[in-house]
Amino acid sequence: MSEHHVNPIGLLWWFMGWARLAVLHFLGFTNVSDKSIEP
Amino acid sequence: MNAHDWIATGLGWYLFAAVFVLLWWVAPRLGSPRLKTFEKGLAVFIAANYAFYHVSAAVLGDWSVQDSLPFHMCNLTQLMLIWHLLTGQQWAFRISAIWGPLGGIQALFTPGIEADYWFPLVVQFFVSHSLVVLVPIYLMVRAGRRLPKRFFWPIIGYTHLVALVLHLINRSLGSNYMYVNQPPPVDHPLLHGSWPYYLFWIDVALLALVALFLWGFRRYTHPEGEGNPSVGEA
Numbered sequence: 001m002s003e004h005h006v007n008p009i010g011l012l013w014w015f016m017g018w019a020r021l022a023v024l025h026f027l028g029f030t031n032v033s034d035k036s037i038e039p
Numbered sequence: 040m041n042a043h044d045w046i047a048t049g050l051g052w053y054l055f056a057a058v059f060v061l062l063w064w065v066a067p068r069l070g071s072p073r074l075k076t077f078e079k080g081l082a083v084f085i086a087a088n089y090a091f092y093h094v095s096a097a098v099l100g101d102w103s104v105q106d107s108l109p110f111h112m113c114n115l116t117q118l119m120l121i122w123h124l125l126t127g128q129q130w131a132f133r134i135s136a137i138w139g140p141l142g143g144i145q146a147l148f149t150p151g152i153e154a155d156y157w158f159p160l161v162v163q164f165f166v167s168h169s170l171v172v173l174v175p176i177y178l179m180v181r182a183g184r185r186l187p188k189r190f191f192w193p194i195i196g197y198t199h200l201v202a203l204v205l206h207l208i209n210r211s212l213g214s215n216y217m218y219v220n221q222p223p224p225v226d227h228p229l230l231h232g233s234w235p236y237y238l239f240w241i242d243v244a245l246l247a248l249v250a251l252f253l254w255g256f257r258r259y260t261h262p263e264g265e266g267n268p269s270v271g272e273a
Contacts, residue, residue: 006250010192014246017199018239025235 042156051147051165058169062177069183078182082124085170089117092163099157110205110216112142116171123178132175132184137194139171141248147172149225179259186260191253195246 024030040048066081067073089109096102109118116139123131146168152161178184187193202219209220222230222237229244230237253260 006191007189010195014195014242018242021235030235 040158041154042152042158042161043154045158045161046150046152050161051150051168054162054165055147055169055172058166058173062173062181066177066181068181074182078124081174082121085117085124085167085174086121088163088167088170089114089121092160092167095157095160095163104212105214108214108216110208110214112138112217113146113168113171115201116142117167120171120174132178133186133190134194134197135171136175136179136184136186137190137249137252138198139175140173141245141252143168143170143172145227149227151223151225176256179256184259186253186256188260190260191249194249198245 021030067077071077093102093107096107101107109115116135119131119135120139122128123135147165150164150168152164156164175184179186202217205217206219208214209216215221215223218241219238221234229240231240
């Protein structure tokens with residue numbers, strides 16, 4: 001079954017990615033465009 | 040009847056069932072001399088169905104840079120499927136094999152169609168999304184295509200890279216391709232909160248669904264000891 005193995009280190013990278021985005025967001029660096037899109 | 044009435048009749052699922060029956064029982068299998076011709080014809084059909092959207096939207100005055108460029112996951116998948124079927128490029132199959140079934144099924148359950156949508160375009164929507172779900176599965180199960188081993192993080196990585204590029208494109212166009220700048224305009228159980236919170240839950244679902252899909256289709260990954268065809272090999 002080793003070929004279906006998912007590397008758990010990847011999950012750490014994934015969490016770190018979201019943590020970085022969260023920090024940037026709270027610091028105000030991720031202000032998305034003000035151009036609102038009509039749903 | 041408006042588009043929502045048509046959706047309520049179950050039209051989308053009838054079309055899905057029709058595409059399923061055609062691919063499962065009528066389409067040729069690996070080893071059939073008709074397979075190559077069928078695959079080319081399938082590429083032309085996907086392209087014609089997609090072209091119909093563009094021509095109709097243009098004629099109806101609904102075509103816009105913000106909505107109609109082929110940057111949604113299911114549109115990119117259609118283009119990659121056409122490319123794979125015509126050229127045999129493996130990368131195009133591999134990405135569409137994950138994006139198509141997982142993205143297309145969301146659209147079939149919660150179609151982002153407005154009530155005044157033109158009926159032929161409602162049919163086009165359901166046919167195209169049925170194709171992106173079912174064609175990659177047909178290619179794996181019936182036509183001999185295989186996914187690479189240890190594909191989980193590579194496909195997650197490609198998906199995030201495309202999402203990041205589309206986020207930047209969306210910021211400059213004022214668009215919302217791949218729904219990475221605003222939540223999609225549908226009532227979906229996965230959607231919670233505004234940007235970027237809803238993306239986190241979509242991403243959690245993406246990880247879970249990709250893992251489940253790769254596990255479910257583990258028979259169709261390359262077995263241990265067998266080399267994967269290199270990118271670009273037919």
